[in-house]
Amino acid sequence: MILELHATPGEVMRAVETLQEFAQAQGVPEKTIFGLALALEECGSNVVNHALLRDAQKQFQVVIDYTNNAFVIELRDGGPEFDPTAATDRKPQAEDDDLPGGWGIQLVRRYTDEIHYAREGNENVLRLIKRVSLSADEEKLRNKPKPSTDH
């Protein structure tokens, strides 16, 4: 699934909602969906706020794929080169909350299994990977034939 999005917070949340609906349809556990949604929200917000400076004329791309019980979320933007994976986690300090970014990447790390960054041409490409463990019931639900809509 490929989403072309404008650089606005509303578009980030449109991508998040699309992801949630897609994951629910796959029978992915709610807790995992929450984490995936949070990771996409944080990374999408980072693109919109810092790479594209909330310029609604600019666009970025989100690709969502679910294969072999693994979610891959890819974000691609044409902003200045920036590797969020290079940021170190920071411990919460009483007076440093105005610094951008620190908590976001910390949350992304917490809710995904892998984060990969690459600079491809003039684009930042960030890939988030989350392996999903489905219970037997969830597997059954996922593999259940969908009701026919033919009349």
Added chain:
Amino acid sequence: MSLSIEIQKNSDPRRAGAVTIKLIGSLDTETAPELERQMTLCLAGPINDLVFDLAELKFVSSAGLRLFQVARKQMVARGGGHASFINMQPQVEEVFAIIQSLPGIGIFKDLEALDRYLATRPRPNVWPGTQK
């Protein structure tokens, strides 16, 4: 996703000077600015404790954590005030683990637990305008 914000000034004497902000829905990059706007108005008033009721908050990101941090700092600056959080759902609580150790943050299971704490806590300095 949307966020509803309900702000209530407490008439209960146990929570005198406290304001409860109930958040319903999703606190994210799109909805955080509206909470920030309403919170700024709220904090301009004579309050010495801010209580966030998160029973119906389904989603929170770092955009929301940042606002909670702002509230915490402002309450602490008022001389012993607190930003308290009640009725937190498990998924939201997990996100909160990042900031819950900060001074001036109080997380309580429910309103009763908060009241028990307030009953034993030394009274904070009263914000100008609340003294009678």
